[in-house]
Amino acid sequence: xxxxxxxxxxxxxxxxxxxxxxxxxxxxxxxxxxxxxxxxxxxxxxxxxxxxxxxxxxxxxxxxxxxxxxxxxxxxxxxxxxxxxxxxxxxxxxxxxxxxxxxxxxxxxxxxxxxxxxxxxxxxxxxxxxxxxxxxxxxxxxxxxxxxxxxxxxxxxxxxxxxxxxxxxxxxxxxxxxxxxxxxxxxxxxxxxxxxxxxxxxx
Ligand code: FES
Numbered sequence: 001x002x003x004x005x006x007x008x009x010x011x012x013x014x015x016x017x018x019x020x021x022x023x024x025x026x027x028x029x030x031x032x033x034x035x036x037x038x039x040x041x042x043x044x045x046x047x048x049x050x051x052x053x054x055x056x057x058x059x060x061x062x063x064x065x066x067x068x069x070x071x072x073x074x075x076x077x078x079x080x081x082x083x084x085x086x087x088x089x090x091x092x093x094x095x096x097x098x099x100x101x102x103x104x105x106x107x108x109x110x111x112x113x114x115x116x117x118x119x120x121x122x123x124x125x126x127x128x129x130x131x132x133x134x135x136x137x138x139x140x141x142x143x144x145x146x147x148x149x150x151x152x153x154x155x156x157x158x159x160x161x162x163x164x165x166x167x168x169x170x171x172x173x174x175x176x177x178x179x180x181x182x183x184x185x186x187x188x189x190x191x192x193x194x195x196x197x198x199x200x201x202x203x
Pocket of ligand 1 (some may be wrong): 083123124125126127128153155156159170171201
């Protein structure tokens with residue numbers, strides 16, 4: 001058996017065993033890091049959430065809540081971005097044609113700026129929150145050929161570093177990119193498009 005197929009088999013076994021152990025656990029506890037503005041009630045009702053990313057270093061992920069769901073902002077390194085072009089053959093929807101994202105994020109990075117990825121952190125299978133698995137290779141526990149990405153342990157779905165789903169896993173589509181816009185170089189608002197932010201500025 002080749003190294004590649006061994007790694008793939010390892011991932012499939014991991015998916016099955018973790019699926020057995022964790023099925024039904026739904027969303028795990030999530031470290032929400034945002035300040036309390038806007039109020040929790042307003043957020044639950046869907047108010048946009050503005051996030052400061054000035055301290056988000058390359059290779060790190062920020063987690064917060066919007067509309068009762070975890071949202072992630074990942075500052076991808078060049079090395080992480082370099083993995084994306086070679087992924088197409090492993091993915092269900094490499095161009096995100098059947099997946100949900102705003103038109104301004106339907107590109108090779110699924111983001112406005114290449115390095116900054118914004119995703120709803122909910123698996124498109126049954127709604128668990130996948131784990132960030134940014135460590136590549138054998139140290140990840142997902143096989144020597146693992147390039148970094150996200151892993152949903154509930155039933156074993158894998159996503160790349162743009163939230164695109166692998167073939168032959170339960171999740172049907174890529175992770176969702178929510179509407180978002182930059183209000184400055186270091187502040188992102190989730191819940192509004194760039195056009196809506198412009199309109200509000202001019203109102
Ligand atoms: S919820 Fe089933 S694989 Fe993620």
